[in-house]
Amino acid sequence: EAQVTQNPRYLITVTGKKLTVTCSQNMNHEYMSWYRQDPGLGLRQIYYSMNVEVTDKGDVPEGYKVSRKEKRNFPLILESPSPNQTSLYFCASRRTGAQNTIYFGEGSWLTVV
Amino acid sequence: GEDVEQSLFLSVREGDSSVINCTYTDSSSTYLYWYKQEPGAGLQLLTYIFSNMDMKQDQRLTVLLNKKDKHLSLRIADTQTGDSAIYFCAESPTLTGKLIFGQGTTLQVKP
Numbered sequence: 001e002a003q004v005t006q007n008p009r010y011l012i013t014v015t016g017k018k019l020t021v022t023c024s025q026n027m028n029h030e031y032m033s034w035y036r037q038d039p040g041l042g043l044r045q046i047y048y049s050m051n052v053e054v055t056d057k058g059d060v061p062e063g064y065k066v067s068r069k070e071k072r073n074f075p076l077i078l079e080s081p082s083p084n085q086t087s088l089y090f091c092a093s094r095r096t097g098a099q100n101t102i103y104f105g106e107g108s109w110l111t112v113v
Numbered sequence: 114g115e116d117v118e119q120s121l122f123l124s125v126r127e128g129d130s131s132v133i134n135c136t137y138t139d140s141s142s143t144y145l146y147w148y149k150q151e152p153g154a155g156l157q158l159l160t161y162i163f164s165n166m167d168m169k170q171d172q173r174l175t176v177l178l179n180k181k182d183k184h185l186s187l188r189i190a191d192t193q194t195g196d197s198a199i200y201f202c203a204e205s206p207t208l209t210g211k212l213i214f215g216q217g218t219t220l221q222v223k224p
Binding site: 042044 | 144163201205210
């Protein structure tokens with residue numbers, strides 16, 4: 001089954017404690033991206049990756065890092081989380097050029113206290 | 114710049130039609146999308162329309178696209194309580210390929 005898997009789905013953490021949200025897809029997609037969803041703001045892109053070892057900033061990259069060492073994985077790293085990073089995070093993937101077929105993960109609810 | 118705008122809230126009675134509107138700015142977008150998010154759940158792609166189309170119908174859903182005015186709408190016929198959700202409009206500019214979402218419209222369906 002084609003899917004994008006995120007972990008953890010729910011996490012409460014403390015300010016400054018490094019955390020990683022993993023994202024894995026089983027469709028051999030080149031393009032992967034991370035979004036955060038906040039009330040009244042919709043979803044905003046954090047980072048994206050066009051292929052292995054190719055990453056770039058989205059609209060709200062501050063406080064986040066990503067890596068793309070393998071095609072299937074695109075982890076989101078919060079080196080020093082702060083309360084304003086409390087949000088719902090979505091990972092997405094698609095084939096290059098296939099803008100009509102985008103797969104989303106189920107979302108990761110992150111609370112930073 | 115890239116921007117997608119939606120009204121934040123819509124309330125309808127069960128059985129009525131719902132119309133959710135959206136405006137976008139990037140005329141290069143090849144596809145425009147409607148996503149649905151039920152409470153506590155992820156995103157579900159409801160439908161999308163290719164930019165050279167004016168209308169797309171899929172069962173109870175009708176999407177209208179006015180490219181000249183950069184206006185997109187989603188009509189849900191015979192709205193049911195199960196349609197209560199947040200609906201996101203999104204565009205995907207050809208140059209960047211990323212999705213640009215509106216703020217989301219919360220649809221409340223009253224019995």
